[in-house]
Amino acid sequence: MTFNKFRSIYDSEQLQERLGRIRHVALDMDGTIYMGMTLFDYTRPFLRRLRELGITYSFLTNNPSTSIADYLHKLEGMGIEATEEEMYTTALATIDYIRTHYPAARRLYLLGTPSMIGEFERAGFEATTDSADDRPDVVVVAFDKTLEYSRLCRAAWWVQQGLPYIATNPDRVCPTDLPTVLVDCGSICKCIEHATGRRPDIVLGKPDPNMLTGVQSRYGVRPDEVAMVGDRIYTDIEMAHNAGAFGVLVLSGETTLKIADEAPRQPDLIADSIEVLGELLVQSRAK
Numbered sequence: 320m321t322f323n324k325f326r327s328i329y330d331s332e333q334l335q336e337r338l339g340r341i342r343h344v345a346l347d348m349d350g351t352i353y354m355g356m357t358l359f360d361y362t363r364p365f366l367r368r369l370r371e372l373g374i375t376y377s378f379l380t381n382n383p384s385t386s387i388a389d390y391l392h393k394l395e396g397m398g399i400e401a402t403e404e405e406m407y408t409t410a411l412a413t414i415d416y417i418r419t420h421y422p423a424a425r426r427l428y429l430l431g432t433p434s435m436i437g438e439f440e441r442a443g444f445e446a447t448t449d450s451a452d453d454r455p456d457v458v459v460v461a462f463d464k465t466l467e468y469s470r471l472c473r474a475a476w477w478v479q480q481g482l483p484y485i486a487t488n489p490d491r492v493c494p495t496d497l498p499t500v501l502v503d504c505g506s507i508c509k510c511i512e513h514a515t516g517r518r519p520d521i522v523l524g525k526p527d528p529n530m531l532t533g534v535q536s537r538y539g540v541r542p543d544e545v546a547m548v549g550d551r552i553y554t555d556i557e558m559a560h561n562a563g564a565f566g567v568l569v570l571s572g573e574t575t576l577k578i579a580d581e582a583p584r585q586p587d588l589i590a591d592s593i594e595v596l597g598e599l600l601v602q603s604r605a606k
Contacts (some may be wrong), residue, residue: 342538
């Protein structure tokens with residue numbers, strides 16, 4: 320297939336029909352609306368265009384290391400006004416999952432940043448200490464940019480004891496525009512697996528469909544009325560497939576066209592950026 324700004328698994332008429340159904344756009348953040356601390360030039364015009372079309376949107380991220388308040392502050396600093404209801408992180412997805420599947424759980428061993436731990440505490444949970452005498456109900460491992468060796472070892476100990484073990488997200492690395500590799504939750508879990516022989520009981524975040532299920536409930540939309548937009552095949556687009564949503568891969572972040580071509584399950588749409596998606600959404604309503 321040729322590529323010129325975009326391509327789709329649908330023909331032109333089918334694509335217009337599918338895009339015409341979209342009532343909500345779920346946006347990945349890093350690599351999709353910004354890179355690191357740099358907002359893409361087309362992000363604010365794209366969001367304005369969605370509002371003009373009457374399409375709601377939300378921001379989804381597999382990065383639980385930052386609280387909702389901190390994300391809103393970051394977006395505000397970039398010139399994007401967002402509300403708490405428009406944000407959904409894997410920390411919130413994990414809180415919702417524990418409440419549903421472990422309703423009696425109150426005490427958690429949280430391998431994560433202070434910002435993330437604060438998110439759980441505000442939700443009514445208690446963070447246990449780095450002590451073999453302070454037994455938690457559930458172990459939660461996340462993307463921890465403040466990782467301490469002793470706390471990693473304590474997490475491995477509790478995992479080895481057979482406690483419920485949840486990973487917030489599967490990402491191996493976090494995107495960055497800095498000259499470094501940001502080791503993410505998936506890689507930390509691999510370390511624990513190598514030490515204990517045990518994998519997480521569940522890995523939340525994209526591609527698990529629970530995040531989009533939460534968005535659908537918030538906005539009262541069907542799966543086929545949601546466009547999941549992101550820069551990663553193995554998280555963003557896989558979640559779209561798993562949730563029955565319309566998957567849009569943008570080439571502004573991690574994934575190249577070559578990687579996309581090799582994916583076993585193709586996105587519904589591949590576009591250079593969200594700017595192209597905005598143009599297509601306008602065209603789908605110009606009837």
